[in-house]
Each structure stands twice: as structure tokens, then as C-alpha cells.
Amino acid sequence: MDISIDFDKCCGAGQCVLAAPEVFDQRDEDGVVVLLDDNPPAGQTENVVQAAAACPAAVIQVRV
Amino acid sequence: MSAAPAAPSRIAVVGASAAGLSVVEGLRREGYTGSLTLIGEEAHLPYDRPPLSKQLLSGTWDTDRLRLRGKDDIAALGLELRLGSPAVALDTRTREITVADGSLVGYDALVVATGTRARRLPGTESVRGVHVLRTLEDAVALREGLATRPRLVVVGGGFVGAEAAAVACGLGCEVTLVTDTAQPMGDALGDELGALLRTVHHEHGVRIDSGVLVDEVLTDGGRASGVRLADGRTLAADAVLVGIGARPNTEWLTGSGVPVGNGVECDATLYAGSGVWAAGDVACWLNARTGEPWRIEHRTNAAEQGLAVARNILAGPERATPFDPVPYVWSDQYDLKIQIYGRTRGADEVRVVEGSTAGRKLVALYGRNGRTCAAVGINMARALRGYRAQVAAAAPLLTGSAA
Ligand SMILES: Cc1cc2nc3c(=O)[nH]c(=O)nc-3n(C[C@H](O)[C@H](O)[C@H](O)COP(=O)(O)OP(=O)(O)OC[C@H]3O[C@@H](n4cnc5c(N)ncnc54)[C@H](O)[C@@H]3O)c2cc1C
Ligand code: SF4
Numbered sequence: 001m002d003i004s005i006d007f008d009k010c011c012g013a014g015q016c017v018l019a020a021p022e023v024f025d026q027r028d029e030d031g032v033v034v035l036l037d038d039n040p041p042a043g044q045t046e047n048v049v050q051a052a053a054a055c056p057a058a059v060i061q062v063r064v
Numbered sequence: 065m066s067a068a069p070a071a072p073s074r075i076a077v078v079g080a081s082a083a084g085l086s087v088v089e090g091l092r093r094e095g096y097t098g099s100l101t102l103i104g105e106e107a108h109l110p111y112d113r114p115p116l117s118k119q120l121l122s123g124t125w126d127t128d129r130l131r132l133r134g135k136d137d138i139a140a141l142g143l144e145l146r147l148g149s150p151a152v153a154l155d156t157r158t159r160e161i162t163v164a165d166g167s168l169v170g171y172d173a174l175v176v177a178t179g180t181r182a183r184r185l186p187g188t189e190s191v192r193g194v195h196v197l198r199t200l201e202d203a204v205a206l207r208e209g210l211a212t213r214p215r216l217v218v219v220g221g222g223f224v225g226a227e228a229a230a231v232a233c234g235l236g237c238e239v240t241l242v243t244d245t246a247q248p249m250g251d252a253l254g255d256e257l258g259a260l261l262r263t264v265h266h267e268h269g270v271r272i273d274s275g276v277l278v279d280e281v282l283t284d285g286g287r288a289s290g291v292r293l294a295d296g297r298t299l300a301a302d303a304v305l306v307g308i309g310a311r312p313n314t315e316w317l318t319g320s321g322v323p324v325g326n327g328v329e330c331d332a333t334l335y336a337g338s339g340v341w342a343a344g345d346v347a348c349w350l351n352a353r354t355g356e357p358w359r360i361e362h363r364t365n366a367a368e369q370g371l372a373v374a375r376n377i378l379a380g381p382e383r384a385t386p387f388d389p390v391p392y393v394w395s396d397q398y399d400l401k402i403q404i405y406g407r408t409r410g411a412d413e414v415r416v417v418e419g420s421t422a423g424r425k426l427v428a429l430y431g432r433n434g435r436t437c438a439a440v441g442i443n444m445a446r447a448l449r450g451y452r453a454q455v456a457a458a459a460p461l462l463t464g465s466a467a
Contacts, residue, residue, distance in 0.1 A: 009129070011114065011394060011396075012394065012401060012403070012445050013363075013364055013392065013394060014392075014445065014446075014449050015364060015367075015392075017449065018449075018452075025446075026445055026446045026449070027445070027446065028444070028447070029425070029443045029444065029445060030401050030445060031401065031445025031446060053089060053090070053093065053367070053371060054364070054367055054368065054371070055367075056082070056112075056363040056364045056366075057112060057114075058112070058132045058133060
């Protein structure tokens with residue numbers, strides 16, 4: 001799985017963390033996304049795809 | 065066990081913005097291979113509105129950055145894409161949409177995702193120097209209008225008004241914000257946090273007139289020259305931004321039999337009957353938990369509802385499941401990041417549980433009848449998320465010090 005993130009566009013909504021808490025986290029203050037694992041195991045695919053779909057700013061791109 | 069109902073073979077989505085995009089992407093992701101038509105009034109590919117009053121207005125982003133998906137991603141969805149022409153009528157018996165160019169689009173299932181449009185002050189439509197902020201064109205026009213550093217009066221202290229005021233004063237304009245609430249964003253934040261926001265706006269040089277309505281925009285030779293307040297005072301201005309809320313785009317459904325009130329009236333699963341579903345700002349649905357009709361104008365809601373409608377269409381009305389979100393919205397003003405989970409409206413108690421108003425970094429819980437109805441964070445994004453579960457569960461707001 002290949003995840004790319006446009007950090008500048010992130011609005012800190014945290015939807016990605018709700019969908020895939022093992023892969024994404026947020027910075028304390030502004031909530032900008034932090035990628036915890038840039039090549040997560042296959043078991044996380046569904047969650048990561050869900051995170052990308054739920055992200056309101058279209059910040060996360062996933063290629064499976 | 066009865067067989068699942070046959071999936072519709074033709075799905076049409078009207079409204080090519082956040083919610084509409086989320087529906088069509090959701091359908092393809094769930095494996096829908098039938099025909100899919102996306103009809104949009106705007107000529108643009110789907111773009112994101114929240115940056116209009118933030119990065120676009122301030123000039124940090126150009127218009128290209130607003131695009132939600134690239135051309136290739138849209139092409140990969142295999143849509144019949146009809147942009148630049150609104151749907152003007154609907155016949156739910158023949159299941160046909162009439163588009164402004166006169167053509168008909170047939171469907172088995174239809175999603176209404178036509179959003180809302182900015183409310184205007186009566187009689188100001190053609191007055192130069194009067195702006196609203198809803199579309200890309202609106203934002204570009206306002207940005208151009210602000211380039212001459214006008215005296216700007218912002219009418220309305222909600223999200224759009226407060227954000228635009230912050231940006232405009234950053235651009236060197238002389239800004240007065242007029243709001244009928246007691247505090248800026250008072251509807252969303254209540255008095256205590258609203259007061260904090262007022263202080264921050266003041267420090268940046270924005271004047272705030274609160275608790276007063278604007279009666280009319282004054283003009284001089286077809287140009288805005290100021291506003292008259294309900295208390296009789298007048299404020300001079302070279303430009304006026306009207307940010308007094310939005311109206312659901314439902315006129316095209318007149319006579320179709322689709323129930324319309326404050327938006328498209330849906331059941332708990334976002335179904336409005338006779339093959340019609342709704343998603344996004346335009347959808348008013350029955351909240352299964354509270355029994356109240358909810359219509360939410362938040363960006364994340366548009367995405368979540370779109371995905372929910374996609375799933376429910378494929379499941380069929382009989383097997384559709386209720387849409388039951390924890391609402392989430394954010395606002396950026398100066399160096400404040402404000403985030404809200406749940407619904408603050410109707411709260412009878414506000415308790416700061418982390419940080420402080422003095423430090424301008426806090427989490428506050430909002431309670432209604434002793435139960436948590438919302439959590440608001442200022443510059444504490446990560447900590448705030450921890451309170452979402454409490455809002456979701458409407459957990460008791462305990463008395464005594466929570467800090
Ligand atoms: C300036 C601004 C700032 C915002 N900031 C935030 C924020 O910080 N955080 C947040 O959560 N939310 C914010 N929002 C709200 C958020 O943008 C909306 O909730 C979201 O855009 C709703 O998406 P939607 O697809 O339901 O509706 P819309 O985005 O309104 O899209 C509806 C689309 O349908 C089209 N349409 C209308 N009628 C027809 C028709 N008859 N036929 C075909 N097409 C039609 C419209 O042209 C439009 O393109 C902001 C909104 C604005 C305007
Ligand atoms: S959901 Fe998107 S915008 Fe929100 S924190 Fe995650 S990446 Fe950023």
C-alpha cells in the first residue's frame with residue numbers, strides 16, 4: 001500500500017484518525033495529520049481507504 | 065431469507081460538489097457498475113468550499129488547489145458528467161430529471177445533493193460592492209474587492225462572516241462586523257467562548273457591533289456606501305459582505321412530490337421516498353437517536369452522508385440503515401483553530417475541562433439537561449478528539465471540577 005499525503009491541505013478534521021487510528025495521528029495544536037506507518041499491513045487497507053474517503057480536504061491518496 | 069433487492073441500474077446524482085462526489089465515489093467503491101450520471105450547475109469539477117473564506121480569500125492558495133479530485137480520478141469513476149447546467153424539474157412518476165438545456169435524464173435511483181446558496185439582503189443583488197461568499201466566483205470577486213483595502217462591513221457573525229472578517233483585516237482592510245447575536249459565533253460557541261473570540265478580533269483591529277440587525281444596505285450611484293442598523297445608526301462602507309446564512313436549493317423539486325421543507329425531508333436513512341435520496345447541506349433527516357429533524361451544513365457531514373447514501377441505495381430502502389453521525393465542524397480565524405463535535409445549540413452549561421480561555425487553548429464541554437451535547441476545542445485538536453466518545457454517548461456532564 002502506498003500512501004501519500006498533502007500536508008499543506010490538511011484542515012485537521014481528524015476523520016482519518018477515527019477511521020484508521022493505527023495509521024494516522026494528529027499534531028497536538030493544529031491537528032495536522034501525522035502518518036504513523038507509511039506502509040501499513042494489508043489488514044489495514046480497508047481502514048486506510050475509508051480514511052481517504054472521509055477526509056474532507058482530499059489530503060490522503062492511497063494506491064493499493 | 066429473501067434475496068437482496070436488485071440494485072438500481074441507473075443512478076443519477078444532482079449537485080456536483082462535496083456530497084455528490086462522495087456519493088459517486090462511494091457507489092463505485094462499493095462495487096456499483098451500472099450507469100452513473102452526475103449533474104452540476106457549476107461548470108467546475110467538484111471543489112472545496114471551506115478554503116474559500118480562508119486560504120483562497122487570503123491569497124495563500126490559488127483556485128487550482130481547491131479541486132477535490134484530479135481529472136484522472138474523476139475520469140476513472142466512469143461517470144456521465146454533465147456540468148454547467150442545472151436540473152430544473154423532476155418527475156418522480158416517469159423517473160426523469162429535466163436539465164436546463166432541455167434534455168431528460170432517466171434514473172432508477174436519484175440523489176439530491178444540491179446544497180444551499182447564500183442568503184442575500186433584499187434588493188442588493190445588483191448593487192456593486194455587495195458580496196456574498198458561497199462559490200468560487202463569489203470568493204474571487206470578494207478577493208478582488210478587498211485588494212483596494214476598502215472599509216468593509218461584514219453582516220453576520222457566523223462562520224463565514226467571522227472568518228472573512230479575520231482575513232480581510234489581515235489584508236489591511238478596515239473591518240466592522242455586525243451581528244445580531246450577543247457575541248461573534250454566539251450561536252455556535254455561546255457567550256463565554258464567543259467573548260474570547262470577540263477579544264481576539266478586537267486585538268486584530270476588527271470592530272464588532274453585536275446584538276443589532278442590519279436593516280438595509282445604503283447605496284450611492286449603484287454602489288454600496290454603507291449599512292443602516294436597526295437602531296438607526298449608519299456605518300459607512302466601500303464594500304459589504306453579507307454572511308447571513310444559506311438556503312437549501314430545492315426549488316427545482318417543486319411539484320415533484322419530493323417532500324421539501326427545511327431542505328429535502330428524509331427518513332432516518334436519508335430516503336425521501338419514490339427512489340429519491342438526499343445528502344449534504346440540502347438533506348434534512350430524522351435523527352434516529354433524538355427524534356429531531358437535523359440539517360447540517362458541515363463539510364464532513366456532506367462526505368459522510370454521501371457515503372451513507374451510496375451504501376443505502378445499494379442495500380435498498382428496506383435494508384437501509386440509519387445515518388447517525390457525531391457532527392463535526394471547524395473554523396480557522398487568525399491563529400485560532402476552533403473545532404466542534406456535536407451540537408452546541410440549546411446547551412445550558414459550558415465547562416472548560418482542559419486548558420483555559422486566558423491561554424487561548426482549551427477544551428470545553430457543552431451540556432444540555434446534564435448530558436454532554438458538544439465538545440469545543442480551541443488550538444487543542446488532538447486532545448479534543450478524546451472527547452468525541454463522550455459526545456457520541458451523550459454522557460452525563462458531571463458536576464464539580466472536571467479539570
Ligand atoms: C465560505 C464557506 C466556508 C466554509 N467553511 C467550512 C468549514 O470551515 N468547515 C466546515 O465543516 N464546513 C464549512 N463550510 C460548509 C461546507 O462547505 C458545506 O457543508 C459543503 O460544501 C456542503 O456540500 P454539499 O455538496 O452538500 O453542497 P454544496 O457545496 O452547496 O454543493 C451543491 C452543488 O449543487 C449545485 N446545484 C444547486 N442546484 C442545482 C441544480 N438544480 N442542478 C444541479 N446542480 C445544482 C450547486 O451549484 C453546488 O455546486 C463552508 C462553506 C462556505 C460557503
Ligand atoms: S481527515 Fe484529512 S484533513 Fe482531517 S486530519 Fe486527516 S488528513 Fe487532515
